[in-house]
Amino acid sequence: MIALSLIGIGTGNPDHLTRAAEAAMRAADLILLPRKRAETAELLDLRAAICAAVVGDAARTATFDVPGRDPALPYLDGVDAWHGAIAAAWREAIARHLPGGGRVALLVWGDPSLYDSSLRIAARLDAGAIPVMVEVVPGITSLQALAAAHAIPLTALGAPLLVTTGRRLATEGWPGDIEMVAVMLDSGCAFEQLDPAGTTIWWGAYLGMAQQSLLAGPLAATAPAIRDERTLLRARHGWIMDCYLLRRDAARADASDR
The missing domain is CATH 3.30.950.10 (Tetrapyrrole methylase, C-terminal domain)
Structure with missing residues (x-):
């Protein structure tokens, strides 16, 4: 079983974290950090800094590459294919770094409820061999x-x-x-x-x-x-x-x- 925590982290300021967000980060066996194109490396660095500030040296983190969306496809078709590719990237990273199951956390910019697709992507993870239980920790939008x-x-x-x-x-x-x-x-x-x-x-x-x-x-x-x-x-x-x-x-x- 994978317990997946989608943790709203606000808009980049560590002071936006709630106590519930901090507790969920400390409870995680693995925190996955998305790596996008090179010019957005600052976003990865910010997430890593938040992990270091909250969990310290005990934080177990792993990065994964976020696939790009195909702009040639119609918008909704492109987004659907993109979400499938991201779910596959999540699944592969979890299997590699936490093969025996456990608690995984993803740090979601803002809050997972508002124009964020983390919940829709998470719903695709059960297509794999390991069942996934999803928890949402709200954040500042x-x-x-x-x-x-x-x-x-x-x-x-x-x-x-x-x-x-x-x-x-x-x-x-x-x-x-x-x-x-x-x-x-x-x-x-x-x-x-x-x-x-x-x-x-x-x-x-x-x-x-x-x-x-x-x-x-x-x-x-x-x-x-x-x-x-x-x-x-x-x-x-x-x-x-x-x-x-x-x-x-x-x-x-x-x-x-x-």
């Missing part, structure tokens, strides 16, 4: 970190919040009469395709980390600055993780679906 960094609420008074992706915002536009929209996984600055009138944006990258960057203001004036900052930061670090919150004036939001 980037949206929580964004709201805290800007000292703002995620919701207007008595109003809903819609969480979506940059891909959907670009293709579908502003979602109906929603006043507050949180956007994640936006590599193309989809906010630039919106009519900016009456809209405010709060943006953040590397939230909670030493290189955190924040911008906020009316969308018309702030959008170019965000694009320039994203370009600069990606060139400097080789990777970027960011998200943003959009608020449209209530009167404008009410009229948007007419």
Whole structure:
């Protein structure tokens, strides 16, 4: 039996770890650390530093290479094939480093519940010879970190919040009469395709980390600055993780679906 702990570790700041996350890390017989392309080595280093800070010399870690997604395939087909390849990489790493079974931990950026596929990938592990029991330890999401960094609420008074992706915002536009929209996984600055009138944006990258960057203001004036900052930061670090919150004036939001 493999007991797999998916541990939300927040957005790169060790102070984001909960006591439950620390306990799960210490209880693990093996902590798997994903290794992606060379320019994202800092992400591997951050996970290794968190392990060292929490578990110390007793930490037993192993790295594995994360397969890339085939951009030639249709998006959903490509993601499905990619998840299958990642599950195979997990299965192979576990079999190599923990052949007798035991407790395995994966450190998940943010929280496994929000635009993260760790749970979907974990569900594929039972296709192997060893049964897998999955435990989730929640963590701080980037949206929580964004709201805290800007000292703002995620919701207007008595109003809903819609969480979506940059891909959907670009293709579908502003979602109906929603006043507050949180956007994640936006590599193309989809906010630039919106009519900016009456809209405010709060943006953040590397939230909670030493290189955190924040911008906020009316969308018309702030959008170019965000694009320039994203370009600069990606060139400097080789990777970027960011998200943003959009608020449209209530009167404008009410009229948007007419």
